[in-house]
Structure formats: structure tokens, C-alpha cells
Amino acid sequence: MTNLNNQIRRKSWSHFWQQGQLHSLASSMPDNYHGAIANFWQRELKSLTTEHAILDIGTGNGALPAMIFQIHQENMPEIDAIDLAEIAPAWTQELPEKIARRLRFHGNTQAESLPFPDARFDLCISQYGFEYTHLDISSKELARALKPGGRLSLVLHHADSHLVTVAREELRHNSWLRSDASPLITAPAVLPYLQMASQGRVAELAQNPSANTARSNLNQAMQGLSAIAAQSAYPDLLHESAEFIAQVLGSTGSGIITADHAVQRLQHYQQALEQAALRHQELCSCAMDDKGIVHMQNLLTQHGIKDIDIAILKENNYLLGWTLTARKSS
Numbered sequence: 498m499t500n501l502n503n504q505i506r507r508k509s510w511s512h513f514w515q516q517g518q519l520h521s522l523a524s525s526m527p528d529n530y531h532g533a534i535a536n537f538w539q540r541e542l543k544s545l546t547t548e549h550a551i552l553d554i555g556t557g558n559g560a561l562p563a564m565i566f567q568i569h570q571e572n573m574p575e576i577d578a579i580d581l582a583e584i585a586p587a588w589t590q591e592l593p594e595k596i597a598r599r600l601r602f603h604g605n606t607q608a609e610s611l612p613f614p615d616a617r618f619d620l621c622i623s624q625y626g627f628e629y630t631h632l633d634i635s636s637k638e639l640a641r642a643l644k645p646g647g648r649l650s651l652v653l654h655h656a657d658s659h660l661v662t663v664a665r666e667e668l669r670h671n672s673w674l675r676s677d678a679s680p681l682i683t684a685p686a687v688l689p690y691l692q693m694a695s696q697g698r699v700a701e702l703a704q705n706p707s708a709n710t711a712r713s714n715l716n717q718a719m720q721g722l723s724a725i726a727a728q729s730a731y732p733d734l735l736h737e738s739a740e741f742i743a744q745v746l747g748s749t750g751s752g753i754i755t756a757d758h759a760v761q762r763l764q765h766y767q768q769a770l771e772q773a774a775l776r777h778q779e780l781c782s783c784a785m786d787d788k789g790i791v792h793m794q795n796l797l798t799q800h801g802i803k804d805i806d807i808a809i810l811k812e813n814n815y816l817l818g819w820t821l822t823a824r825k826s827s
């Protein structure tokens with residue numbers, strides 16, 4: 498759980514899910530989760546029937562409900578999927594009415610205060626969600642909402658995972674991209690001159706020393722970006738930003754967009770970077786080390802959860818997280 502206040506977190510995640518990604522690793526897994534994560538869930542979800550009631554915590558755009566639907570189709574269990582964020586997963590709009598009725602999304606709903614009666618669910622699941630919650634409270638809530646004998650299956654962020662390593666590096670790049678040394682900050686000074694060039698006012702430009710200064714500052718910032726990218730094992734964000742800036746400059750220089758419009762696009766991009774930084778910070782701070790997972794285990798035990806089995810989830814030597822499976826006492 499992070500210290501960021503819930504309103505900021507809700508806004509940031511709501512904005513993320515509104516863009517339509519099915520899950521939070523969309524850049525590395527374009528469709529739904531696959532590989533080791535999908536294999537874990539296939540095992541955990543395959544025995545479900547229409548008689549079962551499932552709770553998904555921190556569902557986002559419903560990647561786990563989508564997986565359940567894929568496995569069970571019209572025989573899928575009832576699912577209640579909750580999230581702190583405002584959510585309206587687009588993929589559910591295409592579901593047949595009979596199935597859509599069995600799948601309920603509850604946005605603006607916190608795991609610390611579940612709007613369900615005691616002993617409602619046969620299985621509680623969460624994929625990179627439960628660890629984002631206030632565990633002292635949500636563990637009790639989760640145990641309350643499970644039926645006696647009900648199961649719990651979680652995939653959780655691990656402090657040493659590949660995802661955390663990449664998130665830390667991207668946070669460093671993200672912060673540099675919003676600093677004075679970044680081409681995102683130096684680019685706006687060049688835009689009026691690019692607009693002049695697009696209007697054929699080349700002679701005027703040649704005599705303008707400010708135009709040369711602005712261009713040289715931007716070139717220097719672009720070189721700075723390339724130098725940092727060259728030294729990084731995970732330079733995707735820097736490359737993506739360089740491409741975006743080049744595209745905005747190109748469109749201004751060829752008169753496709755005005756300088757004002759270009760400034761707006763650069764500002765939107767910076768806002769998106771701010772939001773991404775919040776999500777990456779959350780990921781890093783909720784990821785659990787050995788001590789953290791033992792703490793979660795103790796909390797769950799206190800609330801009557803037993804047979805807790807904790808394992809490491811790996812794919813091709815990449816650490817992806819912890820898995821935790823358990824059962825509520827009968």
C-alpha cells in the first residue's frame with residue numbers, strides 16, 4: 498500500500514483504464530496475460546462452474562474475468578469485480594446478455610470496504626491488485642466475504658521482479674524527461690520558428706539568433722536523451738518520447754499543426770508521464786519482499802485463512818511475482 502492519497506490514485510488508475518488496455522502489462526503482453534501468469538490462472542480457474550461466486554480485487558479492465566469467460570464461456574461462474582478506479586471495460590459490451598448478467602463490475606469500490614454480505618464468495622482472486630490495498634483492513638474484509646472453505650488465489654508483485662526493475666528504470670527516465678534538461682522542455686522554444694519555416698519565412702529565420710539558440714538547446718537535449726538511452730538496459734520510454742517529439746516537430750515544420758497545437762500536445766504528453774510515474778511508484782512501493790509476504794501471510798492467518806501456499810512465479814528466468822493460494826477455515 499502506498500502513501501499517495503486515494504483520490505490521486507483513483508484519478509491516475511481511472512485515466513489509465515479509460516485508455517482501453519485490458520491489463521497493466523499491456524506493453525509487454527498485447528492481448529491478455531500469457532505464459533506463466535496465464536498457466537497459473539488456468540490451473541486456479543479451471544474447476545469453476547456456474548454454481549460458484551467469484552470476487553476479483555483490483556480488477557482494472559477485467560483481465561481475470563476475461564480469462565474466466567475465455568475458459569468457461571456460457572458456463573462461467575458469477576463474478577463481482579471491484580476496483581478503486583472508475584472502470585467500464587469495453588470488452589464486456591460484446592458479451593451476450595445471459596453472460597453479461599453474471600459479470601458485475603464495481604468501480605469506485607475499495608477492497609477495505611467490500612459492499613458484499615459475509616460468506617458470499619467461493620473464490621477470491623487478484624492479479625497484481627491485493628498488494629495495492631491497505632492490507633490490515635482488506636485481509637479482514639476478504640476473509641469476511643469468503644465462504645467457509647472458500648479459496649483464495651493471488652498473483653502479487655515481488656520486490657525483486659523483472660517488472661519492478663523495469664519500473665524503477667522507467668521512473669528514473671520519466672523524471673529526467675520532466676526535468677529542464679529534457680527535449681520535452683526545450684522543444685516549445687523551437688516551435689514558433691518551425692511554424693515560420695512552414696510559412697516559407699526562411700530568410701527571416703536565418704537572421705534570428707534566438708532561433709539558432711532554441712535549435713541548439715533542443716539538439717543538446719536530444720543528444721542527452723540518446724546518451725542516457727544508450728546506457729540503459731530498458732530505454733523504451735526514452736525512445737518512445739524521442740519519436741513523439743520528432744513527430745510533433747515534424748508536423749509543425751510541415752504546417753500540419755500550429756505551434757500552439759504542438760505545445761498542447763507536448764503538455765498532454767508530460768501530464769501522461771506524471772500519471773505513469775504515480776503508477777510506477779505505486780508498483781515499486783507495494784511490491785513485496787520476503788518480510789512483506791510473511792506479513793501478509795500472518796494477517797491472513799489472523800483472519801482464519803489457512804493452508805497458505807506461497808511460491809515464486811517465473812518465466813524464462815524472469816521473476817514475475819509471488820503466487821499465494823489458501824483456503825478459509827470451514
Ligand SMILES: C[S@@+](CC[C@H](N)C(=O)[O-])C[C@H]1O[C@@H](n2cnc3c(N)ncnc32)[C@H](O)[C@@H]1O
Binds near residue numbers: 510520559625
Ligand atoms: C496493477 S493494477 C492491476 C489490475 C488488473 N488486476 C490487471 O491485472 O490488469 C492494480 C489495480 O488495483 C486497484 N486498486 C488499488 N488500490 C485498491 C483498493 N484499495 N481497492 C480496490 N482496488 C484497488 C487500482 O485502481 C488498479 O486498477
